[in-house]
Amino acid sequence: MKPLSAKQLEIRERERTILDVGQEMLLDRGYAGLTMDRVAEAIGVSKGTIYQHFANKEDLLAAVAVRSADTRASLFERAGTFRGTSRERMTAVGTAAELFFALYPHHEQAERAIRASSLSDKISAKRTVGLESCTFRCFGVATGIARDGIASGDLVLREGQTVEQVCVGLWNLYIGAFLMSDLENFIDEPVVKDPMPTLHANAQVYLDGYGWTAHSTEHDYPATRQRILGEIFPAEARTAGLLESSR
Amino acid sequence: MKPLSAKQLEIRERERTILDVGQEMLLDRGYAGLTMDRVAEAIGVSKGTIYQHFANKEDLLAAVAVRSADTRASLFERAGTFRGTSRERMTAVGTAAELFFALYPHHEQAERAIRASSLSDKISAKRTVGLESCTFRCFGVATGIARDGIASGDLVLREGQTVEQVCVGLWNLYIGAFLMSDLENFIDEPVVKDPMPTLHANAQVYLDGYGWTAHSTEHDYPATRQRILGEIFPAEARTAGLLESSR
DNA sequence: TTCCATTTCTGACGAACCGTCAAAAAATAG
DNA sequence: CTATTTTTTGACGGTTCGTCAGAAATGGAA
Numbered sequence: 303m304k305p306l307s308a309k310q311l312e313i314r315e316r317e318r319t320i321l322d323v324g325q326e327m328l329l330d331r332g333y334a335g336l337t338m339d340r341v342a343e344a345i346g347v348s349k350g351t352i353y354q355h356f357a358n359k360e361d362l363l364a365a366v367a368v369r370s371a372d373t374r375a376s377l378f379e380r381a382g383t384f385r386g387t388s389r390e391r392m393t394a395v396g397t398a399a400e401l402f403f404a405l406y407p408h409h410e411q412a413e414r415a416i417r418a419s420s421l422s423d424k425i426s427a428k429r430t431v432g433l434e435s436c437t438f439r440c441f442g443v444a445t446g447i448a449r450d451g452i453a454s455g456d457l458v459l460r461e462g463q464t465v466e467q468v469c470v471g472l473w474n475l476y477i478g479a480f481l482m483s484d485l486e487n488f489i490d491e492p493v494v495k496d497p498m499p500t501l502h503a504n505a506q507v508y509l510d511g512y513g514w515t516a517h518s519t520e521h522d523y524p525a526t527r528q529r530i531l532g533e534i535f536p537a538e539a540r541t542a543g544l545l546e547s548s549r
Numbered sequence: 550m551k552p553l554s555a556k557q558l559e560i561r562e563r564e565r566t567i568l569d570v571g572q573e574m575l576l577d578r579g580y581a582g583l584t585m586d587r588v589a590e591a592i593g594v595s596k597g598t599i600y601q602h603f604a605n606k607e608d609l610l611a612a613v614a615v616r617s618a619d620t621r622a623s624l625f626e627r628a629g630t631f632r633g634t635s636r637e638r639m640t641a642v643g644t645a646a647e648l649f650f651a652l653y654p655h656h657e658q659a660e661r662a663i664r665a666s667s668l669s670d671k672i673s674a675k676r677t678v679g680l681e682s683c684t685f686r687c688f689g690v691a692t693g694i695a696r697d698g699i700a701s702g703d704l705v706l707r708e709g710q711t712v713e714q715v716c717v718g719l720w721n722l723y724i725g726a727f728l729m730s731d732l733e734n735f736i737d738e739p740v741v742k743d744p745m746p747t748l749h750a751n752a753q754v755y756l757d758g759y760g761w762t763a764h765s766t767e768h769d770y771p772a773t774r775q776r777i778l779g780e781i782f783p784a785e786a787r788t789a790g791l792l793e794s795s796r
Numbered sequence: 797t798t799c800c801a802t803t804t805c806t807g808a809c810g811a812a813c814c815g816t817c818a819a820a821a822a823a824t825a826g
Numbered sequence: 827c828t829a830t831t832t833t834t835t836g837a838c839g840g841t842t843c844g845t846c847a848g849a850a851a852t853g854g855a856a
Contacts (some may be wrong), residue, residue, distance in 0.1 A: 507718065
C-alpha cells in the first residue's frame with residue numbers, strides 16, 4: 303500500500319543481510335559458532351537491533367531454514383515441469399533434492415540445530431508453519447507426479463499402497479543419504495566412497511520395486527538426469543559442479 | 550590384572566551412572582537441558598568430578614552415543630543369527646534397527662547434537678573410532694547377509710552393483726524414516742500418520758527392486774517380522790510394545 | 797595408632813554468551 | 827525549529843562451561 307520510506311527499506315534489506323550472515327556462520331562454524339554478538343558485529347550494528355528482527359537465536363536459525371526450505375520447494379516445483387514420462391519427472395524431483403543439498407549445505411545443519419535445541423517453544427508459530435508449508439509444497443509436487451503415473455498406467459499400486467507411501471520412501475532414501483553424506487565428512491574411512499551415484503542407483507532400484515515403468519534396465523536414467531540438469535537447472539547445476547559441458 | 554580397590558570400583562560404577570543420567574536428561578530435556586551442573590547435582594557429586602570422567606559436555610554426549618551404538622551393533626549381530634532365507638535375515642536386520650530406535654530414542658538426539666556442535670575437535674579420537682567401529686559392525690552383518698544371498702542365488706547383482714550399495718540404501722531408508730518420525734512429533738499435521746508400517750513396506754519394495762527372492766508378493770514378510778520379534782527379540786519387543794501375544 | 801604421600805574431590809571463579817531495557821540517537825511530523 | 831515517535835545502543839543480570847588451588851579422603855609405612 304504505502305510507499306516504503308528509505309528507513310524502512312534499509313530495515314528490510316538488513317533482515318536479508320542478517321540471514322545471509324547467519325547462514326554463512328552456521329555453515330562454517332556450526333551452531334555454537336553462530337553467536338548473536340558476532341552476527342551484530344559482522345553487520346556493523348548493535349546486538350539489540352538484531353533482536354528487533356528475531357526473537358532469539360533459535361528464531362533466527364528457523365528463519366534461515368525457512369528461507370532455504372522455500373528455495374527447495376521452488377526447485378521441486380520447477381522439477382515438476384520437466385517434460386517426460388512420469389518416472390522421468392519423479393527423477394527430476396530427486397535431482398532437485400540433490401541440487402538443493404549441494405547448493406545449500408547449511409540447511410541440513412539448520413534443521414538439525416533447530417531440532418536439537420527446541421522443545422518446540424522458542425520458535426514462533428510463524429516459522430513452524432512456514433517450514434510445514436514448504437514441506438507440503440515439496441510433497442505436493444511428488445504425489446502429483448505419482449498420480450499422473452497412475453493415470454497414465456506407468457505406476458500400478460497394489461492393495462494398501464498409496465502415492466504418499468511411494469513418495470515418503472523416496473524422501474526417506476534421500477534424506478538418509480544426505481545425512482550419511484555429511485556424516486562421512488567427519489570420519490576417516492567412509493562406508494561408501496561416493497554417496498551420490500549410489501543414491502541415484504538406489505532411488506531407481508526403489509522405483510523399480512514399485513514396478514514404475516520404464517524399468518531402470520530399459521531406460522537410461524543417468525542420461526535423463528543429464529537432460530534434467532541441462533534443461534531445467536542449467537545455472538544451478540553449473541554452480542554445483544554437476545553439469546559437465548562435455549557429454 | 551590387579552584386583553580393583555573399592556574406590557576404583559566406585560569410580561567405575563559412577564561413570565555408568567553419569568551416562569545413565571546424561572542419557573535421560575538428553576531424552577527429556579534436549580541438548581540444552583543437559584547441563585554439567587545438573588548432572589553433578591543429580592549424581593550427588595561436584596562438577597569437577599564429572600570433568601574427571603569426561604573432558605567436556607560433547608565428550609559426555611559422545612560417550613552416551615557410543616554406548617548405545619554398541620548396543621545397536623549387538624542387536625544387529627543377534628539379528629544376523631535368525632534362521633531363514635537370506636532376505637528374511639536381512640529383514641531381521643531391519644527389525645533390529647527399528648527395535649533400537651524404539652528402545653533408545655535418545656540416540657538420534659545424541660548423534661544430532663554431536664554433529665550440530667562439533668567441528669570434529671572437542672570430541673576425543675577414542676569416541677570417534679568407537680562410533681565408527683560400531684557402524685562397521687552393523688554394516689558387516691548386513692553385507693555378510695547380502696553375500697550369503699548372492700552365494701545362495703537369492704540375490705543377483707547387475708553390472709556395477711555391490712553388496713555395500715544394497716546395504717547403504719537400506720540404511721538410508723531406515724535413517725531417513727527415523728529422522729522423519731521424530732520430526733513429525735513436532736508438527737501438527739504429519740505427512741504420514743503411521744511411519745513404521747510405511748517403512749516396513751518400503752524396505753520390502755526396495756529389496757524387491759534388487760530382485761532379492763522371495764519377492765514380497767510371494768512371501769509374508771510381516772509374518773516373518775513377527776517370528777523375528779518372537780524368536781530373537783522377545784524381551785526387547787515386549788518392552789517396546791511391538792510384540793502382541795495374540796496373533 | 798599416627799604420619800605422610802598420593803589420589804580424589806570441591807566449589808568459587810573467569811570467560812563466553814543470551815536476552816533485556818533504560819537511556820540516547822535518529823527519524824518523522826507539525 | 828520543536829515535539830513526538832521510532833530506532834538504536836551497550837551495559838547489565840543470569841546462566842552455563844570448564845579450570846584450578848586448596849581441602850578432603852585414601853592407602854600404606856612406621
